[in-house]
Amino acid sequence: MIEARAVVVRLEGEHAWVQVSEQAGGCGRCDEPGGCRSVKISNLFKPPTETFRLPNPIGARPGDSVRVCIDDGAPLRAALASYALGAVLMVAGGAAGALGGGGGDAGVLAGALGGLLLAWLSNRVLLRSRRWRSSLSMAVLGAAPSCGHAADEGH
Template identity: 55%
Template sequence: MEARARILRIENGQAWVKLSGKQGGCGRCDEPGGCGSVQISHVFGMPRDEFSIPADARFAAGDAVVIRIPDGAPLRAALVSYGLGTLLLLVGAAFGSLLGGVQHGDAWGLAGGVAGLALAWVVNRMLSRSRNWRNSLSMELSVEENCSRRLRVLQ
């Protein structure tokens, strides 16, 4: 996945970038037949188009850049963040209900669900500290001119 941006400023090894153009969805939101599903992301306010990303000395304010995220990284992050929590909540609640039996099934189910969520929180915290996990989700910043030059060489 790629997004084009412009570097606004560089501070302490972080490049503050502003995304260029319309972001999100398939790009057909405003066309006839487009579903407009990206509008759901605006429910709680407009998405931010300015953020920071680690950058080295070859970048300067005003550079047009391309931000790349590895294929599948957003899906993996969402599945681990949300899917794991949901799965462990349900498994914990079911296991707790079985342990509680007929008389105390609801209370034990609640306790099991909370325990499942707590376990998911612990796993997600451990993953966020894992260098391998963070590297698999990291963004790459490159100067846009280099990208177009590389495309011309490949054609």
């Protein structure tokens, strides 16, 4: 599990807005000698979003310190579905359009657009899937237990 410390900023019904209070990323060696600084590069054009609206099953209040947890593979699965699927289907559609349309530019363009449309539809279906969404969800836990003990709290 990936975990980060956060502070509850405000409440909104059954949800808490939490602000991540530590910069986490990659292997954690960003600022050490030999670190790749990849997190700093990814923040070059847009600062990271540090405030999240999450379910508040523990009844945290504004000012409370909490832990935000997400499954290790969730960010990779989300990136693959969002970006890789679109790229692969666009290239495959373009190749199919080139082969089926006599190799003309119009066939390649139509196939690439068809691949992107298929990727978009696939992502829409995934977003409607309760199982998919729950595999990407983040959890708010009290400050003391680590995310590995989320099962102990019934989450």
